[in-house]
Amino acid sequence: MSALAAEVGAINLSQGFPDYDCSPELIELVNKAMKDGHNQYAPMAGVMALREQIAYKTEKLYGAKYDPDTEITITAGGTQAIFTIISTVIHPNDEVIIFEPAFDCYAPAIKLMGGVVKSLELDPPDYRIDWAMVKKLINSRTKLIILNSPHNPTATILHKKDIDELSAIIKNQDILILSDEVYEHLIYDGETHHSMARYPELQQRSFIVASFGKLFHATGWKIGYCLAPAHLMHEFRKVHQFLVFSVNSAMQYGIAEYLKNEDTYLSLPSFFQQKRDYFRAGLSQTKFELLPSYGSYFQSVKYGHLTDEDDTDFALRLTREAGVACIPTSVFYTRETDHHVLRFCFAKRQETLDDAVNRLIEFKL
Numbered sequence: 205m206s207a208l209a210a211e212v213g214a215i216n217l218s219q220g221f222p223d224y225d226c227s228p229e230l231i232e233l234v235n236k237a238m239k240d241g242h243n244q245y246a247p248m249a250g251v252m253a254l255r256e257q258i259a260y261k262t263e264k265l266y267g268a269k270y271d272p273d274t275e276i277t278i279t280a281g282g283t284q285a286i287f288t289i290i291s292t293v294i295h296p297n298d299e300v301i302i303f304e305p306a307f308d309c310y311a312p313a314i315k316l317m318g319g320v321v322k323s324l325e326l327d328p329p330d331y332r333i334d335w336a337m338v339k340k341l342i343n344s345r346t347k348l349i350i351l352n353s354p355h356n357p358t359a360t361i362l363h364k365k366d367i368d369e370l371s372a373i374i375k376n377q378d379i380l381i382l383s384d385e386v387y388e389h390l391i392y393d394g395e396t397h398h399s400m401a402r403y404p405e406l407q408q409r410s411f412i413v414a415s416f417g418k419l420f421h422a423t424g425w426k427i428g429y430c431l432a433p434a435h436l437m438h439e440f441r442k443v444h445q446f447l448v449f450s451v452n453s454a455m456q457y458g459i460a461e462y463l464k465n466e467d468t469y470l471s472l473p474s475f476f477q478q479k480r481d482y483f484r485a486g487l488s489q490t491k492f493e494l495l496p497s498y499g500s501y502f503q504s505v506k507y508g509h510l511t512d513e514d515d516t517d518f519a520l521r522l523t524r525e526a527g528v529a530c531i532p533t534s535v536f537y538t539r540e541t542d543h544h545v546l547r548f549c550f551a552k553r554q555e556t557l558d559d560a561v562n563r564l565i566e567f568k569l
């Protein structure tokens with residue numbers, strides 16, 4: 205959709221990335237790290253100063269102690285962490301439960317390792333997980349459950365009752381969790397982010413994935429990290445060592461300094477909530493039906509009452525004719541289930557959002 209948007213000159217609210225720059229201070233700190241000579245290989249697990257900052261942040265926010273030496277690894281973005289986790293734990297015929305619509309990199313990595321994707325489809329408007337159905341999917345081959353909260357593409361979040369149900373279901377099972385928490389700070393209306401790190405019995409079997417690209421409006425930097433208890437991280441690093449070896453040094457030093465100011469991440473909920481509210485107010489003037497957005501930087505809309513076109517065709521038409529690009533949600537389902545829902549990214553400047561909303565208001569179906 206980004207390629208089409210560029211080709212036809214549409215406003216690109218499809219892919220999840222900001223159209224404003226990251227902090228000049230962060231750029232300065234990375235520059236300084238380069239000038240200070242941090243231009244050679246970083247240690248395999250990452251620069252210690254950064255791992256220490258992550259340990260501090262995680263303990264302060266979620267109460268979990270991660271040893272920077274053995275339980276934190278810096279990765280080349282969330283995607284690499286996810287691939288590494290899956291290739292670390294999945295062997296042929298192992299089953300992995302995922303919830304669809306799902307971020308696009310989970311299923312291909314599982315299949316590449318010979319694993320079997322067991323997907324549970326969630327439906328709009330609330331995309332609630334039916335834990336009784338999850339329980340039915342579990343058997344002796346179930347190796348991993350992949351969670352993602354705040355969620356891409358639906359903008360839903362896990363609640364405490366989900367955590368309770370999950371805990372009860374996997375209590376005496378040998379099942380691991382991959383918790384994709386790249387939007388951990390993009391959560392609104394005072395809601396709590398239920399990180400796996402908050403719950404000792406879940407934390408002990410979880411790989412948690414985070415992304416500085418999402419955190420610091422710098423998706424092009426492709427840098428993130430993975431948290432896991434030592435025995436799991438030990439296995440993770442066996443793959444990481446030969447897949448990536450180490451992640452670029454200067455950015456790690458720069459980010460380690462930048463993270464010392466907690467405001468850099470604590471201010472994110474209000475920063476993005478303001479954008480969400482602004483975009484929703486604009487969209488409410490269109491004919492679309494707005495779905496809730498509790499977290500992430502996505503806003504979905506339903507359009508089935510306006511046309512019965514399938515969501516891919518409609519998204520293409522909206523890009524070409526209205527000049528606004530979005531993502532049809534069916535692409536996030538293995539079976540391409542079409543609920544006539546489109547996803548927009550609101551991590552954009554106010555002018556961009558204004559322009560997009562005006563075009564959508566003017567668009568004649």
Ligand SMILES: Cc1ncc(COP(=O)(O)O)c(C=O)c1O
Pocket residue numbers: 220280281282283284307352355356384386414415416417418423426427428
């Ligand atoms: C849910 C989710 N997980 C992981 C990623 C990947 O993060 P990164 O860009 O750090 O690889 C994304 C990026 O869009 C995402 O939406």
